[in-house]
Amino acid sequence: MGLLLSRQHQRSALLRAFALLSQTFLWLGRGSLRRRRQQFIEQLFEMGNRSVLFITVTLGTLGMISVFQVLIQVDRILPEYSVVGPAFLLTMVREFAPTIAGLMIATRVGSGIAAEIGSMVVTEQVDALRMCNAEPVDYLVAPRFAACLIQTVLLTMYGGVVSVVAGGLVANLVWGIPYEVFFRVDNITYSDFLAGFLKCVAYGIAIPIAAAQAGLETEGGSEGVGTATTRAVVNASFCVVVLDFILSGFAFFFLFD
Amino acid sequence: MIVAKGVGKSFGGERILSGVDLTFHEGEVVGIVGPGGVGKSLLMKILCGLVEPDEGEVTVFGRSWADLSVTERAKLRERFGMLFQNYALFDFMTVGENVAFPLVQRGDMSAQDVQERVVERLTQVELSGVNHLYSRELSGGMKKRVALARATIGEAPIIIYDDPTAGLDPVTSSKIFNLISDLQRPDSLSLITSHDIERMMPVCQRYIMLYQGGVYFRGTAQEAKQSQDPVLRVFFGGDAVDVGRRTMAGAEGIS
Numbered sequence: 001m002g003l004l005l006s007r008q009h010q011r012s013a014l015l016r017a018f019a020l021l022s023q024t025f026l027w028l029g030r031g032s033l034r035r036r037r038q039q040f041i042e043q044l045f046e047m048g049n050r051s052v053l054f055i056t057v058t059l060g061t062l063g064m065i066s067v068f069q070v071l072i073q074v075d076r077i078l079p080e081y082s083v084v085g086p087a088f089l090l091t092m093v094r095e096f097a098p099t100i101a102g103l104m105i106a107t108r109v110g111s112g113i114a115a116e117i118g119s120m121v122v123t124e125q126v127d128a129l130r131m132c133n134a135e136p137v138d139y140l141v142a143p144r145f146a147a148c149l150i151q152t153v154l155l156t157m158y159g160g161v162v163s164v165v166a167g168g169l170v171a172n173l174v175w176g177i178p179y180e181v182f183f184r185v186d187n188i189t190y191s192d193f194l195a196g197f198l199k200c201v202a203y204g205i206a207i208p209i210a211a212a213q214a215g216l217e218t219e220g221g222s223e224g225v226g227t228a229t230t231r232a233v234v235n236a237s238f239c240v241v242v243l244d245f246i247l248s249g250f251a252f253f254f255l256f257d
Numbered sequence: 258m259i260v261a262k263g264v265g266k267s268f269g270g271e272r273i274l275s276g277v278d279l280t281f282h283e284g285e286v287v288g289i290v291g292p293g294g295v296g297k298s299l300l301m302k303i304l305c306g307l308v309e310p311d312e313g314e315v316t317v318f319g320r321s322w323a324d325l326s327v328t329e330r331a332k333l334r335e336r337f338g339m340l341f342q343n344y345a346l347f348d349f350m351t352v353g354e355n356v357a358f359p360l361v362q363r364g365d366m367s368a369q370d371v372q373e374r375v376v377e378r379l380t381q382v383e384l385s386g387v388n389h390l391y392s393r394e395l396s397g398g399m400k401k402r403v404a405l406a407r408a409t410i411g412e413a414p415i416i417i418y419d420d421p422t423a424g425l426d427p428v429t430s431s432k433i434f435n436l437i438s439d440l441q442r443p444d445s446l447s448l449i450t451s452h453d454i455e456r457m458m459p460v461c462q463r464y465i466m467l468y469q470g471g472v473y474f475r476g477t478a479q480e481a482k483q484s485q486d487p488v489l490r491v492f493f494g495g496d497a498v499d500v501g502r503r504t505m506a507g508a509e510g511i512s
């Protein structure tokens with residue numbers, strides 16, 4: 001790749017990711033989205049379309065299975081079904097909806113970002129941008145970053161609703177728990193929503209950066225794009241898991257009573 | 258116009274170029290030749306400041322890339338037009354937007370003038386009426402011509418054509434070289450990398466041959482053909498054209 005990377009090559013991947021993140025914010029601040037509105041909107045739709053079915057299936061299944069499994073255990077230990085719904089809703093909001101959705105988005109959207117940017121590197125489009133005094137971060141990364149951040153938040157909310165509804169259906173249809181017992185929300189506070197929201201914002205920032213970095217660092221011919229895509233998925237998923245750990249700790253100490 | 262001194266570059270421990278000294282002047286058309294994978298494209302990217310050499314320095318209009326700030330580099334790159342080996346047409350833009358891009362980025366012309374210039378340039382490369390198409394809808398030869406239009410539209414003082422005929426049939430290749438020749442302006446410098454020596458002949462005044470990591474030959478085609486060096490004779494097709502062609506075909510693997 002070009003100058004940017006050869007200079008930065010000695011630095012660790014994490015430092016490069018932070019450099020890319022700050023450049024992205026810089027270009028967003030300079031009105032990148034206003035200038036690339038069309039690309040931004042296209043990306044928004046493409047990412048949403050690519051992920052919505054995937055999220056529906058995975059989070060729906062997750063909701064059903066976890067309610068089912070928990071109910072089997074509860075049935076054995078304390079046949080008191082009324083605690084299951086609220087506990088399930090709480091863990092979904094705080095933990096599983098954002099993190100599972102985050103992992104799915106890391107796979108679907110992250111691979112897409114890396115493949116698109118990687119093939120632009122391989123076909124020298126990135127070099128051509130730089131020859132024309134156009135910054136690849138402005139043209140390629142900023143619109144994808146903004147679209148991915150927004151979609152991560154939206155898809156996580158949507159996925160959360162899907163999993164909760166699916167769980168409620170299983171509880172009602174298989175175990176006969178009334179909906180008003182299962183969907184009791186009085187033990188969920190704003191802090192819980194805040195914890196979940198912080199997670200999906202953090203994932204929405206980390207995933208496109210990890211993926212764009214892998215794409216921009218693509219080396220070699222078209223095989224390089226495959227390697228970059230794999231690296232994007234691995235790094236983005238890893239970011240999700242690490243951020244989950246950090247933010248769960250943060251929420252435990254500072255948000256929850 | 259461009260001076261390279263002791264330029265060297267390695268990738269992952271493998272030395273691709275070393276000790277390359279070159280000088281190019283305005284008004285020249287220079288062919289950069291050599292087998293595939295020898296580093297022609299790499300050298301072009303070093304000359305236009307896209308790749309930083311490990312050793313040596315490149316000065317353009319008396320200014321060394323290494324001494325310039327990011328903004329100054331971007332400014333200096335505006336004095337280059339470049340046709341990339343892999344077309345490098347932006348797939349998120351139409352043909353018209355692609356060709357207009359260097360002018361739009363430079364920002365010194367009205368939208369009206371830019372459009373006129375785009376239409377004129379596309380007509381010159383015999384591609385009128387494709388403005389609204391995307392590059393994926395074009396054939397290889399058409400893409401090269403669009404890339405040619407984009408490289409030359411800024412009328413930059415230095416134009417680099419990196420393998421303008423790679424992967425094209427002989428008829429289209431000849432057409433591309435004719436276009437390059439038509440678009441050449443007397444005060445500009447053009448560098449053309451290729452291994453299609455026969456078709457470059459009418460366009461290039463002198464040649465630089467890269468071989469085994471460095472400059473192996475510099476001079477005219479006539480000098481190369483008359484040389485006693487078998488590699489040169491094979492490459493430039495002196496009295497061993499057929500052998501040359503066969504060897505070249507073997508060497509074309511990666512380009």
Ligand SMILES: Nc1ncnc2c1ncn2[C@@H]1O[C@H](COP(=O)(O)OP(=O)(O)O)[C@@H](O)[C@H]1O
Pocket residue numbers: 001219220268273291292293294295296297298299300511512
């Ligand atoms: N960014 C890069 N990273 C690693 N190797 C590279 C890079 N750019 C070029 N090379 C290597 O440098 C050599 C020369 O490539 P290139 O300049 O494309 O040759 P040519 O244009 O003469 O066919 C090849 O072996 C290629 O693998």
Ligand SMILES: [Mg+2]
Pocket residue numbers: 297298299342419420512
């Ligand atoms: Mg090449």
